[in-house]
Amino acid sequence: MYTPHTQADRDAMLKVIGVNELEDLFQCLPEKGKFPNLELPDGISEMEALDELQFISSVNETPQELVSFLGAGAYNHYIPAAVDSILRRSEFYTAYTPYQPEIAQGTLQAIFEYQSLISALTGMDVSNASHYDGATAVAEAVNMAYHNFRGKRRKIVLSNAVNPQYRETIQTYMKGMNLEFVGEDLDPEAGPDDLIELIDENTALVLVQYPDFFGRIFDLTKLSEAAHAQKALFSVHINPIALGLLKPPSEFDADIVTGEGQPLGIPMSFGGPYLGLFATKKQYVRKMAGRVAGETVDTHGNRGYVLTLSTREQHIRREQATSNICTNQGLIALASTVYLTLLGKSGLKELAELNYHKAHYAADRISTVPGFIVNPVQPFFNEFVVHCPAPAEEVNEHLLSRDILGGYDLGLVYPSQKYELLVAVTEMNPRSEIDYMVEVLEEEYHD
Numbered sequence: 001m002y003t004p005h006t007q008a009d010r011d012a013m014l015k016v017i018g019v020n021e022l023e024d025l026f027q028c029l030p031e032k033g034k035f036p037n038l039e040l041p042d043g044i045s046e047m048e049a050l051d052e053l054q055f056i057s058s059v060n061e062t063p064q065e066l067v068s069f070l071g072a073g074a075y076n077h078y079i080p081a082a083v084d085s086i087l088r089r090s091e092f093y094t095a096y097t098p099y100q101p102e103i104a105q106g107t108l109q110a111i112f113e114y115q116s117l118i119s120a121l122t123g124m125d126v127s128n129a130s131h132y133d134g135a136t137a138v139a140e141a142v143n144m145a146y147h148n149f150r151g152k153r154r155k156i157v158l159s160n161a162v163n164p165q166y167r168e169t170i171q172t173y174m175k176g177m178n179l180e181f182v183g184e185d186l187d188p189e190a191g192p193d194d195l196i197e198l199i200d201e202n203t204a205l206v207l208v209q210y211p212d213f214f215g216r217i218f219d220l221t222k223l224s225e226a227a228h229a230q231k232a233l234f235s236v237h238i239n240p241i242a243l244g245l246l247k248p249p250s251e252f253d254a255d256i257v258t259g260e261g262q263p264l265g266i267p268m269s270f271g272g273p274y275l276g277l278f279a280t281k282k283q284y285v286r287k288m289a290g291r292v293a294g295e296t297v298d299t300h301g302n303r304g305y306v307l308t309l310s311t312r313e314q315h316i317r318r319e320q321a322t323s324n325i326c327t328n329q330g331l332i333a334l335a336s337t338v339y340l341t342l343l344g345k346s347g348l349k350e351l352a353e354l355n356y357h358k359a360h361y362a363a364d365r366i367s368t369v370p371g372f373i374v375n376p377v378q379p380f381f382n383e384f385v386v387h388c389p390a391p392a393e394e395v396n397e398h399l400l401s402r403d404i405l406g407g408y409d410l411g412l413v414y415p416s417q418k419y420e421l422l423v424a425v426t427e428m429n430p431r432s433e434i435d436y437m438v439e440v441l442e443e444e445y446h447d
Contacts, residue, residue, distance in 0.1 A: 063268075063405065067433045069362075071383050071424025072213070072408035073134070073163050073260060074268045077241070077351075078428055083265045083338045092334055107330065108305035111293040114337040121243055121340070122257040123250025124279035128290035129328040131276025134237065134260025135166045138207070139173035140278060140289050140323060141235045141256045145205035146177060147322045148233060148287050153204035155180045157195050157227075160188055161212035162237060164413040188414050191378075192218050196226040203232040205256075210236050210249065214422065215359075215383030217242075220252040228253065233284075240264055240277065242381045244352030256280050265339025266332055275332040285309065289323030351427060355382035359425040362434045366423070369441045383424045385410065385417075389445055392421040402440045 005013075010022065019025060026034055044052075063076045070076075086092070091106050111129045118127035131137040142156055156174075158167060158181050167184060182198045192208050199206060206227040211217050220236065227234040235256040236249040241263045249257045261275030262268070280288050286309065294308035343351060359382040363374045371389025386407065388395045396406035411418030425434070 061405070063428070066400075066403050066405050067429075067436065068405040069407050069423050069425060069429065069437065070405045071426075072422055073165065073262075074271065074274075075241075075263050075424060075426055076268060076428050077263050077265075077426050079265050079267065079339070080342050082342060083335050086338050087331065087335050092331065105305055108293045108307070110334050110337060111291070111328070111330065112295055112305050113341075114333045115293060117337060117340045118277055118279055121240060121248070122238065122254075122259075122277075122279045123248035124254070124257050125282035126285050126288070126292070127277070127279040128288055128292055129330070130261070130333040131278055131290055131325065132329060133272060133274035133276045134163070134258065134262070135169035135276075136325075137258035137260075137276030137278045138162070138166045138235075138237055139170045140276075140325060141207065141237075141258050142170050142174055142179075142205055143323055144256065144280075144284070144287050144289065145233045145235070146174070146179065148284065149204050151177075153202050153232070154178060155182060155200065155203045157198050157203055157206040157232075158183045159192060159195060159208040159212065160184050160186045160190065161192075161214055161216070162207060162209045163213050166237070188214070188410075188417060191216075192220055192223045195223060199226050199230050199232060201230055203227070203230055205233045205235055207235045207237070210238055210246070211242055211381045211383070214385050215380040215424075217246065217379040217381060220249075220254075224252045224254065238277070239381065241348070241352055241355060244348040244350075245356060246352075246381070255284060261332070261336045264336035266335055273329060273332055275329050275336055287322050289325040291328045352381075354427040355425065358382070358427065358429055358431075358434070359384060359423075361431065362423065362425045362429070362437075365434055365438045366441070369438060369445060371445050372441065382426060383422060386421045386423055388419050388421055391418050393418070395421060395441075398444050399437065399440060404437055404440060406437075 014020065014022065014024075068076050092110065115127040115129060119125065131140060145156070146153075154177075156170075156179055158170070160183060171181070180202075183195050186194055195206065195208070206223060208220060208223065210220060224234045233255040234253065235258065236252065236254045238249060238257060238259040240259050240261060257277070257279045259277035261277050264275070266273075266275060278288065278290060285292070291307060292309045294306055296304055296306060298304045340348070359380065363380075363384050363386075366372050366386055367374045367376075373387040374384055375387075392407070392409040392411055396409060399406040407421040407423035409418070410420040410422055414420070
């Protein structure tokens, strides 16, 4: 470890605070915890360390070795080589917030472009410079609604079809706030209109997912109108790829839009780092957590970029701040910016169409296997629920034995659905892979 302080420097500092040795600073600690024997192994060379790490990582099973139909919040999409190439440039290779605009114009411009892209994608007025992940963004939507009503409204209508991990994050985030959450105990097959009767004058926020956790697509107009009739806020959590085909949440008059940005050029990476999308209407911008980069001109009339609206942040408002979130996923946001720029509007639409049509081809093929039933009624995007003739856990074990990562076992979070499999299909699944999965299912589950 490098330290710039000489022994003379350390001695001078110790003298000022009135101790003789560095160890004297730790006398207040219990003896058991001081200077433990770590029993570290002997040092090895760089080549030996690399060999050992490669051996350890070789036990991992990834979509590079296996056929994957697993989604449920993290998706296997193709990432153009240009994304990583630009991301690794030294000018951008930091995730830290640029506090000094005079030396961070490139980073600030990248953040501004990211915000512009997310606003265009969602149809909302303003986007922040990102949150840590989709779960954090959803939790911040609840937090923002709570503060918007100054804590006077304490009911949150939360759809049971929002990603269960996100709902757990919300509960952890808001623990101690004395909020009432309703809607999670509804039947998993319930639609958004079933939430309407739960909305009243004490409701701060109505929160749904679009497409929902089961991949279903619903018209959210009636739910939005019901929320606004009670003057509650309406929040929609999105799959950004789906917006290449679907109406943006702004057309449902959403007040807050959140999303998981992982599909936008970010590897699955065993769960992170990811990217939380967050956008809102202009009237709520001062309640929105996180960074906002703005475009302006300097005293010479040249275009420039700055961090703006910082007065609401923790470092200034402290305990009066809406949230303690005062940073952003700068590097990951840049990856999504490059990705969306490379695709463009037509490219995103084409990508969404590929996901849609491949998923529907897979659903049609799976439906031909005896005992496997796909819900044919509700429209879906690139994920759908399959009812299996055996527990989903057993079906997945059989698929894995043939080098296929099956869908998400819904019985893990919805006890009544242990025979249900949530299957995800992306542009990375060619027809041959879909047909192969169907063949494997037919071998095991034939008449």
